[in-house]
Every structure is written in C-alpha cells, then in structure tokens.
Amino acid sequence: MNNDSIIVSSLSKRFSFPVKNQSAGWVKNLFVPEIKEIKAVDNISFSVKSGERVAFIGPNGAGKSTTIKMLTGILFPTAGSISVLGLDPAKDRKKLAYKIGTVFGQRSQLLPNLPLTDSLEFFGVMYDLSDKQIKIRIAELVELFNLGSFINQPVRKLSLGQRMRAEVASSLIHKPEIIFLDEPTIGLDVVAKKSLRDLLLKINNEEGTTIFLTSHDVGDIESLCSRTIVINHGTLVKDLPTQELARSFIREKYVDVTPEKTFDSFPELPSGLRYAVKEKNKITVVVDIEKITTQEALRKLLNVFEVDDIDVYNTSLEAVIRNMYESNPPRS
Amino acid sequence: MKAIRLAHKILRTLVRDRMYYPGRLLIDTFSIVARCGVLLVLYWYVFRLNNGIINNTTFIVAAWSMFFYFAFSVFRLRDISRAIMQDVQSGNIEVLFSKPISYLSYRMWWQVGEGLYPFLVISFFGAIILASIVGIPATMSTYVFIPTLVLVFLFGAILSLALYATVGLLAFWIEDVSPLFWIVDKAVMILGGSYLPVALFPNFMYKIALYSPFGASQFITHTVYGAWAIEWPVKIGIQIFWTFVFVIVVSILFAKARKKVSVNGG
Numbered sequence: 001m002n003n004d005s006i007i008v009s010s011l012s013k014r015f016s017f018p019v020k021n022q023s024a025g026w027v028k029n030l031f032v033p034e035i036k037e038i039k040a041v042d043n044i045s046f047s048v049k050s051g052e053r054v055a056f057i058g059p060n061g062a063g064k065s066t067t068i069k070m071l072t073g074i075l076f077p078t079a080g081s082i083s084v085l086g087l088d089p090a091k092d093r094k095k096l097a098y099k100i101g102t103v104f105g106q107r108s109q110l111l112p113n114l115p116l117t118d119s120l121e122f123f124g125v126m127y128d129l130s131d132k133q134i135k136i137r138i139a140e141l142v143e144l145f146n147l148g149s150f151i152n153q154p155v156r157k158l159s160l161g162q163r164m165r166a167e168v169a170s171s172l173i174h175k176p177e178i179i180f181l182d183e184p185t186i187g188l189d190v191v192a193k194k195s196l197r198d199l200l201l202k203i204n205n206e207e208g209t210t211i212f213l214t215s216h217d218v219g220d221i222e223s224l225c226s227r228t229i230v231i232n233h234g235t236l237v238k239d240l241p242t243q244e245l246a247r248s249f250i251r252e253k254y255v256d257v258t259p260e261k262t263f264d265s266f267p268e269l270p271s272g273l274r275y276a277v278k279e280k281n282k283i284t285v286v287v288d289i290e291k292i293t294t295q296e297a298l299r300k301l302l303n304v305f306e307v308d309d310i311d312v313y314n315t316s317l318e319a320v321i322r323n324m325y326e327s328n329p330p331r332s
Numbered sequence: 333m334k335a336i337r338l339a340h341k342i343l344r345t346l347v348r349d350r351m352y353y354p355g356r357l358l359i360d361t362f363s364i365v366a367r368c369g370v371l372l373v374l375y376w377y378v379f380r381l382n383n384g385i386i387n388n389t390t391f392i393v394a395a396w397s398m399f400f401y402f403a404f405s406v407f408r409l410r411d412i413s414r415a416i417m418q419d420v421q422s423g424n425i426e427v428l429f430s431k432p433i434s435y436l437s438y439r440m441w442w443q444v445g446e447g448l449y450p451f452l453v454i455s456f457f458g459a460i461i462l463a464s465i466v467g468i469p470a471t472m473s474t475y476v477f478i479p480t481l482v483l484v485f486l487f488g489a490i491l492s493l494a495l496y497a498t499v500g501l502l503a504f505w506i507e508d509v510s511p512l513f514w515i516v517d518k519a520v521m522i523l524g525g526s527y528l529p530v531a532l533f534p535n536f537m538y539k540i541a542l543y544s545p546f547g548a549s550q551f552i553t554h555t556v557y558g559a560w561a562i563e564w565p566v567k568i569g570i571q572i573f574w575t576f577v578f579v580i581v582v583s584i585l586f587a588k589a590r591k592k593v594s595v596n597g598g
Contacts, residue, residue: 072429111349
C-alpha cells in the first residue's frame with residue numbers, strides 16, 4: 001500500500017515580471033515592457049510518507065516557501081505535478097484545505113482584537129465543524145497547547161510565544177493530516193522555541209500528523225525533523241535523514257588547543273590546517289579532512305605547540321548547512 | 333449551508349468586535365455628523381434663498397437624499413478595494429488562500445461585517461433625528477417605498493462590493509491601486525449625490541448618474557424623489573444590469589488573478 005502523503009514530480013515554478021528598460025522611453029516601458037523571468041523552483045521531485053517529520057531547508061530565495069505554497073494550493077506550478085493526500089492542490093484547493101493545516105510564521109491568521117477563543121471558534125466554522133465538535137476540539141487544544149491561561153485574552157495582547165502556540169493550535173482545529181509550517185519559530189526566544197517544538201512532536205506522536213516545515217533555525221531541524229530536504233537555487237541539493245546530514249557533509253573538524261603556559265607566537269600551520277581562533281590561552285584550528293587526517297593533524301599540532309589539553313570536535317550542523325549553501329553558487 | 337453559517341459567523345464576530353470598541357462608533361458618528369451636518373446646513377440656507385424649492389426639489393427631499401448617501405457610506409463597502417490591495421501587497425492573501433473558503437465572498441462578507449454595526453446604529457438614530465428636525469418627504473409614506481428601498485439597498489450594496497472589488501483585484505497587476513480607487517471613489521461620490529443631490533444635477537450629468545455604474549450603486553439616494561414611484565423599476569433594472577456585469581467582471585478577474593499570485597518568500 002502506498003502511504004505517501006505528498007508526491008512531487010518534476011515540479012517547476014517560474015515568475016515573470018516587467019522590468020524597466022533604462023534605455024527605452026516610458027511609452028515602450030508601459031506598453032512593451034521587458035519581461036524578466038525567474039526560476040524559483042526548477043524540476044524538483046520528492047515524496048513524504050504519512051506521519052513523517054520533514055525539514056525543507058535552503059537559504060533565502062532558494063524556493064522553499066514557493067514550494068510550500070504550491071503544495072498548499074496557493075501558487076500554481078508552471079510545470080510538473082503535485083499530489084497531496086491524493087489531491088491536486090491547484091485544482092482541489094478548497095478540498096485539500098480541509099485536510100491540511102498551514103502556519104506562516106511571519107503572518108497571523110488570528111483575529112487580533114478578539115479573545116483567542118473567538119478565533120478558534122471562527123476557524124471551526126470555517127472548517128465546517130459542528131458547534132459540539134468545535135467545543136470538544138477547543139478543549140483538547142487548550143489542554144494540549146496549554147492555552148488556558150490566555151484563551152480569553154485578545155490576541156493582540158499575547159506574547160509572541162503565546163501567539164505562535166495559538167497560531168499552531170488554530171491550524172489544527174480540524175485535525176489536519178499534514179501541517180505545513182513556514183518558519184514557525186521565527187522571532188521566538190529559546191524557551192518558546194523549545195515549547196513549540198515539543199508541541200509539534202506531541203501532535204506528530206499523538207495524532208500522527210505529518211509535519212513539513214521550512215526553517216532557518218538548525219534547532220528546529222535537529223530536534224524536530226527526522227528527514228531533511230535541502231533546496232538551493234530552486235533545485236534539490238540533498239534529501240537524507242537529518243542524522244546523516246552532518247555526517248555526510250563534514251569536511252572539517254575543529255581542534256581546541258590549550259597551552260601549557262600561554263601562546264606567545266602563532267607559527268604558520270602545515271597545509272590542511274588553519275587558525276579559527278588565536279588567543280593567548282587558547283587556539284582553535286580547523287582541520288580540512290580532505291587534505292589531512294585527524295591523526296596526522298594532531299601529530300603536527302603536538303609538534304608545533306606545547307599542549308596542556310586538546311579537544312577535537314565536529315563542525316556544527318549550522319556550519320554544515322552553511323557550507324552546503326555556499327558550495328552551491330547561483331547558476332549563471 | 334456552510335457559506336451561510338460562515339457569513340453569519342463573520343457578521344456576528346465583527347459586530348462583537350465593533351461593540352468592544354465603542355470609541356470607533358463615536359468617531360464614525362462624529363465624521364458623519366460633521367460632513368452631512370455641514371452640508372445640510374448649507375443646503376437649508378440655499379433652499380431658503382430660493383423660496384424652499386430648487387429644480388422641483390424641496391429641502392426635505394434633498395436632506396433625506398443626502399442622509400441616505402452618508403448612511404450608506406458608513407457601511408464602508410468601498411474599503412474592500414484597500415483590503416484586497418493590502419492582502420496582495422502584504423502577502424497575507426496566502427493565509428486566506430490556504431483556507432477552505434472562497435476568497436472573494438469571504439472578503440465581501442468581512443466588509444459587510446465591518447460596517448454593519450455602525451450602519452445600523454447611525455442609520456437608526458440619524459433617521460429619527462432627521463425626521464424630527466426636517467420631517468418626512470411624501471414619497472417615504474407610499475406603499476412602494478420600503479420594499480423598493482430594501483431592493484435598491486441590496487443591489488446597491490452588491491454592485492458597490494463588485495465595483496470596488498474589481499478595483500482591488502487590479503492590485504494583482506499594478507500593486508498600488510490607490511490612484512484608480514481615488515478616481516472611482518470620486519466618481520461614485522459625485523454621481524451618487526454626496527456633494528449635490530442628484531435631483532439638482534444638470535440634465536447631462538443626471539443622465540451620466542443614471543446610466544453609469546457609479547451612480548447606479550448609489551440609487552438609494554433617489555428613493556426620496558417624487559418620481560421614484562414611477563421610475564423605480566427602470567432604476568432597479570439598471571442596478572441589476574450593472575450588478576450582473578460587475579459580478580462577471582470580478583469573477584473573471586479573480587480567476588486570472590489566482591494564477592498571477594506571487595507572494596513574498598523564497
């Protein structure tokens with residue numbers, strides 16, 4: 001049995017818009033403007049299984065939000081096909097909306113002046129739930145998301161963390177099978193981020209909701225998603241389990257060296273090694289493991305410095321992702 | 333059924349929202365009293381200079397015509413243009429497109445909901461105050477008045493929403509529709525009788541007010557004129573025609589706009 005929630009095949013999206021031709025007159029610019037075309041998404045394919053937690057990441061302008069908007073039926077693809085829960089989002093937008101939830105971190109869907117409970121009731125009616133169903137679901141969400149302390153407060157008086165919890169709760173009012181989250185933790189402090197991630201994991205475990213999220217926050221990816229799809233310049237760069245992401249992209253290791261006394265000079269390092277930090281009490285050396293093995297690097301460092309302590313560690317996932325983005329320069 | 337339930341929910345929610353903030357009602361009331369009141373005083377003076385009748389129209393008729401214009405304007409149906417434009421410019425349209433609703437009808441009900449409470453309150457108390465100060469014109473006591481008033485109000489509201497939604501939807505192509513909105517809005521104000529009751533228009537201007545969609549959207553101001561009892565079928569017919577035209581235009585435009593959506597974000 002095929003349990004894919006999302007199937008994307010050869011998906012592309014091009015945007016075209018008029019640009020001002022400086023050498024042409026205003027009449028020509030008005031009536032026959034020069035048209036510039038941008039390939040926001042270029043022939044990508046992937047699928048997502050029911051209940052999966054997928055991070056869809058990429059630098060700004062990579063095409064991730066455009067993809068999410070095509071998956072939810074907001075944007076029409078230029079080419080390729082999408083099937084979300086067996087529906088074509090472009091043709092069955094309304095039907096699909098009953099089965100999915102969306103959270104756009106930078107936009108609010110709640111009614112700002114009214115208490116949160118009014119927004120939840122409002123969305124319940126929008127999703128055609130009966131009054132009884134709405135009441136039961138609100139009670140469930142209040143408990144699950146711990147909304148009780150501010151459910152009767154006007155939305156505009158909520159803190160950002162409270163509001164984001166409310167946003168996610170309201171997008172779950174109709175028990176969607178998939179929730180699409182576009183940068184849900186943007187602007188949140190560490191406590192609010194953790195609380196939101198825990199809640200998303202909870203709904204994934206308890207309600208089996210598929211999670212598809214875009215984020216620039218490595219914490220979201222590491223703690224929430226079992227799989228990561230990387231997109232850059234509209235094309236799919238990698239699609240692999242999140243745990244393997246760091247492992248397969250590690251090109252560097254870091255070595256912290258603490259001196260026996262202090263470092264008075266910083267001699268030139270052999271090929272494959274470079275300084276990341278140069279301080280009297282500590283140096284950090286970056287080891288290019290494509291040029292030199294860790295063992296060889298340590299041996300060479302011990303020859304150069306009188307060492308009290310040494311610590312070897314991998315580059316962070318954030319650095320891995322940054323390297324991945326940087327190694328995919330824009331196509332000409 | 334779902335559409336009716338949602339429309340009812342929108343209206344209830346927004347009326348409650350407006351009732352939470354009575355200050356906004358006071359501002360709306362003050363704005364109407366200031367604009368309509370000043371004009372009524374000026375007209376009262378001008379009519380007095382002309383022995384109480386201009387172009388076969390009495391001051392009572394002119395005052396009620398103007399009151400109907402301002403009461404209708406409290407509904408703020410015109411603001412649907414700005415609401416659509418802001419949805420497009422801010423990218424907020426993606427939130428509404430991700431819901432199981434028809435964007436246009438949702439926006440239209442929303443606009444009605446925004447203006448319903450001030451409209452009901454201001455119209456009710458305004459009508460009582462105006463009736464006690466200037467009296468009631470003869471046409472308002474005819475048997476056709478109430479049913480035709482309701483009809484002309486309904487078609488006027490639908491036409492206004494469709495007309496201004498058309499302007500708003502152009503934001504998908506030209507982003508800032510403010511200049512276009514200004515032109516359309518001024519056409520509606522002038523041809524609807526905001527500055528000068530339509531009964532006092534020169535003949536060619538009256539014809540434009542009669543046959544253009546801008547004037548037709550404000551036919552509620554014609555209901556107090558003496559000829560209304562005879563002319564109402566023609567005027568409601570014109571309103572239905574323009575309503576039909578603009579509902580089609582707005583539907584086609586929206587279908588095209590849906591394919592043109594581009595929202596911020598990479």
